[in-house]
Amino acid sequence: MDTILLVEDDKNQILLYEQEIAIEGYKVVTAMNGLEAIEKARNYKPDLVVMDINMPKMDGIESMCRILSEHRNIPIIINTAYSNYQNNFMTWSADAYIIKSSDLKELKDKIKELLIKKKRKDNEKTV
């Protein structure tokens, strides 16, 4: 079962996302800020990260860069309510940038797509 690290500071949104992602058949690990996300990424070695940007303690952009510097191959989806961070060069490190919506179809599709891509890449490496 693939593990997804969900980074989000709003408790209600965590409940929603956690449920919806779990229904798709993934194991979900949650973190409530960027700092916690780095630690969880180390401990759980997730297959994919869904990352909010505006969070206390450490924001999603810095957290993403630090996670990537330790685990280069984890796909990261930025999931934020704001579109303007797309101009921020550091967010280009993410594999996808999704603007939060009540319809989670886009997020779910992206998760699926990126996990398939990652598996293909991993296979190429072992071959």
Next chain:
Amino acid sequence: MRKPFDHKLFKKVLVMLLAGGKGERLYPLTRDRAKPAVPFGGVYRIIDFTLSNCINSGLRKICVLTQYKSYSLDRHLRVGWNIFNSELDEFIENIPPQKRTSEMWYLGTADAVYQNIYVLERERPEMVLILAGDHIYKMDYSELINFHIENKADLTVPCIEVPLDDASRFGVVGIDKKHRIVDFEEKPSNPKPLPAKQNIALVSMGIYLFNTEVLVQRIIDNAKKDSNRDFGKNIIPTMIKKDHVLSFVFTDNKTNKAGYWRDIGTLDAYWEANIDLVKANPDFNLFDSAWPIRTYNKQYPPAQYLYGQEKKGMIRDSLISNGCIINDAFIERSVISPDVIIGSQSSAIGSVIMEGVRIGKNVTIQNAIIDKYVTIPDGMRIGYNVQEDEKQFTVTEKGIVVAYKEMHLI
């Protein structure tokens, strides 16, 4: 023909000057300083040549990315190059690693830029000119920038023609008829010659002019791969496959031959490049008023030459800096930095003598590099007996004797 100066254009270019090289092959000159801070040509530091190129080309937004042993370089930039006006949005900033994106030092040239992406974000330049802080050359970057814009390139790599035998030290470039780079090999063992000239190869000068967005995208892509994070080894070879990558051949406008460009890689190359300066009409002319090289120097009185009782003093084919006192000594083909005192009946031939060196009486020196603040006792001979010299000095392959900074001699 040089194009009219376009101020707006030059505000769109940010320079990132990579000055983090350890310069291991220049040891012991790099014992106490980074390679770009190594003194050169009497009064300069190696980095002054690239910085002078920037201001002579109209580029005034410069970030110097430092890393190892940066104190000496930092001080030089602070006291010597604090000349830009921040109110006019001009700056020269020294940026040591911030460790914003990881806990690592810069892994390679591309990683140095990657770790400083936030600088690009703040400045939002249209183009980024990536320069190395350890080359000696004069180049008008405005010609490069105009070429890059006219040809709508994503990346333009300045290249220079070198003899085929030398080419394996560099990134060797293959181009098509429209200057497009179709082949790039970093330090190949069998470099390919130019189709038209069998004994000449085209090599990269380690300078890159990027469109900012392409640069950001490619260094981010690269950061996610296992690689050396190096422009020459990783980024350029990937980019020639998918982007519009052009070469810009660096030639001297006056002679139409390959321009003067030296990568001061070794002690022998360092010594040669210094001694090259003393000729009449040298290939690299410091006296070119159209291309002033600026630096920082302490204030010293004029150099003084004394003619003693023995009347043996003579100076020929040499560069002598301010503040020197040369007391009836014989100097030939040498570069003497400020504040050097040379005692009577001494001689220096083919030598590079740095600031604050004291040379006693009856000293004979040849083919040597004496770093700052070394005191050479009376009667000492340097550069005449390899076995003797090797006991206390570094001696290079070509027999150049090197004394490190503040070395205590016996």
